[in-house]
Amino acid sequence: MKKTRIQRLDGKKVDVVLHLGNVFVCSHGLCCGKAERGYGPDLRELHQAEWHRRKLGQTVYLTPSGCLGLCALGNTVLLIFQGKPLWFHSFNTAEQVSALYDYIEAMVKAKQLLPVPDTLRDSVLDREVHPDMASLVAALEGPSEPRIGACK
Numbered sequence: 059m060k061k062t063r064i065q066r067l068d069g070k071k072v073d074v075v076l077h078l079g080n081v082f083v084c085s086h087g088l089c090c091g092k093a094e095r096g097y098g099p100d101l102r103e104l105h106q107a108e109w110h111r112r113k114l115g116q117t118v119y120l121t122p123s124g125c126l127g128l129c130a131l132g133n134t135v136l137l138i139f140q141g142k143p144l145w146f147h148s149f150n151t152a153e154q155v156s157a158l159y160d161y162i163e164a165m166v167k168a169k170q171l172l173p174v175p176d177t178l179r180d181s182v183l184d185r186e187v188h189p190d191m192a193s194l195v196a197a198l199e200g201p202s203e204p205r206i207g208a209c210k
């Protein structure tokens with residue numbers, strides 16, 4: 059396992075493994091994995107099994123995460139590969155999980171980001187090109203109104 063020496067802000071130099079990617083699987087939120095509440099089933103063990111089986115630990119880190127903020131679209135997964143985020147929603151089947159790790163494995167072998175395969179395309183949420191994203195950004199840039207109390 060190759061480590062890279064990086065200097066922290068306190069001046070101490072430490073050796074860290076810089077992974078090619080990271081998979082965040084929403085696992086500790088209130089929705090994803092809660093089939094009894096109408097969301098997708100808990101597939102954490104399947105993610106871990108696929109990740110272990112393919113021996114991805116040296117190159118892509120797997121993180122069971124808290125809520126990723128897209129609860130109504132659960133189950134959600136965020137894959138960051140070489141710095142590029144890819145969001146997946148409605149990730150509720152063993153076939154999707156297997157296809158995700160097929161995709162990751164292919165990118166690790168190619169050492170580069172590859173196009174999303176057809177098997178996963180329907181579950182991708184492309185936040186960058188979603189038609190509502192421009193209006194959301196415009197709303198943030200527009201005349202500001204007090205947002206106190208927005209989070210309740």
Ligand code: FES
Binds near residue numbers: 125128
């Ligand atoms: S609980 Fe999974 S995105 Fe919120």
